[in-house]
Amino acid sequence: MRDVPFRHQLEVTDDQFLDHLRLPGALGKALRAARTRGDSAQAVGIVANHFRTRAAPKWFYYMHGAAWHETDAPGSVIDKADLLMRHSYKNSWPPHQVLDIATGTADPDWDKALGFMGTATCRTTFVTELSTAFALTGKIEYARQVRDLLRSYNRTHPFILEDKFFDDHDMHFGGPMHNTLGVCYRLFRWIDLLHSGVMHVSEVYDDAEVFWFVKQIWFQAIQYYRLTDGELRRDNHHLVDHGHAPFVLGAMFPEFSVGPAMEKAGAAVIRYHFGHNLMEDGGYAEHSAEYQYHIMFHFLHPLGVAQANGIRLFTAAQIAKLRKWVEFNARLCKPNGVLPAIGDSSGRPLAHLFGTLATPVLTPELAAMARGLGFETAKPLVGVPAEIAKRMKAWKSGSASRVGLSPWYERGSAGSAQRSDGRNLPKPATKRFPNAGYTFFRDSWDAKGDYLAVSHFAKGLIGGHAHLDMLSCILHTQGETLLGDPASWLYFDKRFAGHTGQLAQLGVDFTKNHRGYSYSMQAHSCLVVNDDTLKPLSALSHNTYWGGQPPVVPTGLFQAGGPIEVLEAWHDAYAPRRHRRFVVHLVGLGFANIDIITRKGFNLAPHEYAQLWHFDGDVAIGPEEPAHGQVIRGWKNEASCVLVPGRESETQWKTWRDPFLDDVYGVSQRNEQPWVAQLTRRLRGDAVFSSFILTRGGLGLTVPPVAQYLGTEAAGWYGWQPEGISAHRLDLGPHGSVLVASCPFGKPLAHADLSTDAELAVVLLDAKNRVRSWAMVRGSKQVVGGKQLVRGARSEWRSG
Structure with a gap:
């Protein structure tokens, strides 16, 4: 000094x-x-x-x-x-x-x-x-x-x-x-x-x-x-x-x-x-x-x-x-x-x-x-x-x-800036930041456009202020944030050792572990493997904790700029299992997650895979008690999204209002606990499964969209996946149809709508069932409705 x-x-x-x-x-x-x-x-x-x-x-x-x-x-x-x-x-x-x-x-x-x-x-x-x-x-x-x-x-x-x-x-x-x-x-x-x-x-x-x-x-x-x-x-x-x-x-x-x-x-x-x-x-x-x-x-x-x-x-x-x-x-x-x-x-x-x-x-x-x-x-x-x-x-x-x-x-009214007319705006609007640890999908720079932020903590980053939010996402669409991270507001609440000073009152019950919760996987829209790998909230809740060192989430293939955009990422937080995910942006329609779980050697025990969806404050959902396999709609004001489970395996929904966020400042204007939806699968062995987040693709439909499984035998509860594939068709009325398939374990998909051997195959059809656009990752074959789109040597990426 x-x-x-x-x-x-x-x-x-x-x-x-x-x-x-x-x-x-x-x-x-x-x-x-x-x-x-x-x-x-x-x-x-x-x-x-x-x-x-x-x-x-x-x-x-x-x-x-x-x-x-x-x-x-x-x-x-x-x-x-x-x-x-x-x-x-x-x-x-x-x-x-x-x-x-x-x-x-x-x-x-x-x-x-x-x-x-x-x-x-x-x-x-x-x-x-x-x-x-x-x-x-x-x-x-x-x-x-x-x-x-x-x-x-x-x-x-x-x-x-x-x-x-x-x-x-x-x-x-x-x-x-x-x-x-x-x-x-x-x-x-x-x-x-x-x-x-x-x-x-x-x-x-x-x-x-x-x-x-x-x-x-x-x-x-x-x-x-x-x-x-x-x-x-x-x-x-x-x-x-x-x-x-x-x-x-x-x-x-x-x-x-x-x-x-x-x-x-x-x-x-x-x-x-x-x-x-x-x-x-x-x-x-x-x-x-x-x-x-x-x-x-x-x-x-x-x-x-x-x-x-x-x-x-x-x-x-x-x-x-x-x-x-x-x-x-x-x-x-x-x-x-x-x-x-x-x-x-x-x-x-x-x-x-x-x-x-x-x-x-x-x-x-x-x-x-x-x-x-x-x-x-x-x-x-x-x-x-x-x-x-x-x-x-x-x-x-x-x-x-x-x-x-x-x-x-300086303007007539503060903050009344007119939005850009599009000149000089970067294209594509989507971009990955592999070193900083994020990918931001957007379909435009419009105020009502679709936006999905995906978190993937990268090697070399500092743990300070970071959360255990592996591949979690934030969804903003039609002017509102629908899927968020409302637990982040705990950081500002003095009652839970927040940022803004000492405790306002003594005697707070820290056994609720609110602060630890805000850092944990459970507080984010993560895929959680509910075996014996979860870090207890008490390990994350003490006053001096600033996030620790989250698992590194490397990224692989990334493609942006077309009607189908793809991010590949994975992590080993559940070692010896690896969680790999394709995030697919179906531009103008919504998003899809294709999750692939693998382990070297024996993998005989059943595992529970729980995909959490944290709705932002004041977002309503329906139905509030969904039946197994049913779709869930979330909405706020005029904005809405639809969560659609894949059907390659049996699923169960559980929904609740987040008790950790009761009366926490900033979470809800109506002082309501935000909704959490958990989509659970229990499977043996290596696994692949899908889920969909429809934004504008879910608007104007007379019946809720359902994922039609294109395989022949779906996995049961605690069962094996006999086909080793995830393949679905979603019919979206005036928006056309979506075909998404993943064959990561060597067994191809053979269906009249789609045949492929690719790790990821995506096809967008118009309302007349004609191919509008398609993409393929690590495959050699893609046939849609009997029409061959790809044939030949295995390719890392093909699209059209």
Whole structure:
């Protein structure tokens, strides 16, 4: 650790601050002269005027004026500012409650705020809520309130370096209100405030007030100098407090004596994480949809600061890789503009990414994807104090200054972006990310389009925030998420040792293992082998568990771009058995899963294979108690899907409402437990079986679709599969018919509709029973209705 002589925020003097301030050129000489004369008022004025009007460095905005205040933290930013005027504070994190912290004095009850909404309080989200409200309205009372709240915050809960910091700086920094992550994000909001126009409201911010504010930034910023010589680690906390914080604070304040050294050290750490954690395909090493997005902040924001100030933080090749990462997030995003709930956390919208953070790397193609998801884009938004000073000279009380506002606030109504007209959108819309561990199927970039995210944890990824969700999926169709991961909301619930702070009450019954459940296979739409291989929930439920190391799921064949798209993946979590799956996208109709279970050597014992389907919150199902082999329909508003079991073996349904998610915030607007459907087979030996998820292919049918088995002898309960095949026909009325077959064990299928020896054969027929398109994986023969489509040597992939 590097030495910093100051530990107590309230004990550091103005002279100590000035001793460590290096103003440039004539200003530095003038400051020294004023101090020599003992003219403290002039010294204060010189410092305040410098930071109000300097031409450099330039600030790349972080949260001020960002969509984040109304999207990630839902609700009107003006309404939140008005609440703050009476000392009520709305939590920017779930459950987004409004907390009354008024005491009848100038000091709100910050301890209460910290206890119930620690993340928002530590990061002082109120600062940029009020600064954004000021930019939108010009109301001086917002500027005055942010000043008064900051004075109270720093007076009643100062940063005091903890003695245990030297033993464990991840857990101990400046006291309960001052962890290393929170102080970093807080300081970026304070620098936002410095560039928001508020400092030019002379009735509120005189020279002494600006001087005091910069002094508070200085004291807390230099604490990160302590962290500029530690060991290198791959976790995101290290990236933030050893990289992002010192780099940006050093670059933005070269006047601070340790500023240049902090910039240099922070840049080295950021580059280290870039080289060790960014995957070749554009993803990140943490297998969590939302957490990899959070981490992207800590590359794009410092890049924005670097570009604004002519600092070469990344090479051109590295910037190209960052663009791939932004593309990854666009493809990861559901058609409604929200990230899926894969891994820890429940997903969030990308308005802040495309309107602010990603602007340094946007291309026409990335902008088209952003518009395809319904988001505005812009050029990098940079604040220059000298320019803001000129702009604020003409400002009048009550008129909106609009300093630093993102495109979110520039249209007639916030978030009213028009979707892309299709130009520059990537084709195909489906893409696999084998290194990052995901495949995203989409039939279009339309808001009502089909989207299926498939999770396949890859070799080389970090276990932090990852779940045991092997080949689980998220289905979004016709504008709604129908199959989801609602248990991800447990991550935010304090009652179950969630992310947002300590327990709100004592005595919680941890035998329910809620947290462990959220990480387990049982909480995801996985195929679970219910033998003796399941890890008990109690092994996953303790407070410090962050996901462990899920099984690796390699991928094989992948084909995208046609009417039939295919992903092959497998894992050995149930060793000595291997689970291999073909995920088939029947574009415009839905999806099919073909599961193949194999084991080397003897495989005599019967096994239970339970495919779980977790419906998202407020999705209704019917029938609620399905008969064995029956289809299940799930629907929400106007969107629906149909789950169709294959009939190559006997199946049994079991449905229940998820008791782990009773009254968990975010799961259900109607406060209902979400539905879980379990489709079970019990088979001996190697096995192959199919199931179907129909989306638009299940619409407009007079009778529910049924999978017709094309073999001659289906397997019974606890039986063997005598034919060793799975082969079905689904007749979908006006949508035509679907033929799907798998012959993985050497026995071919011979049927009048379809004959094949392929590991996977798919045929789409039109309403007149004519072949519309077909595909074949690892086969040499495909005959449909007596017409030979393929004949010859075995092929890895054929289609037509």
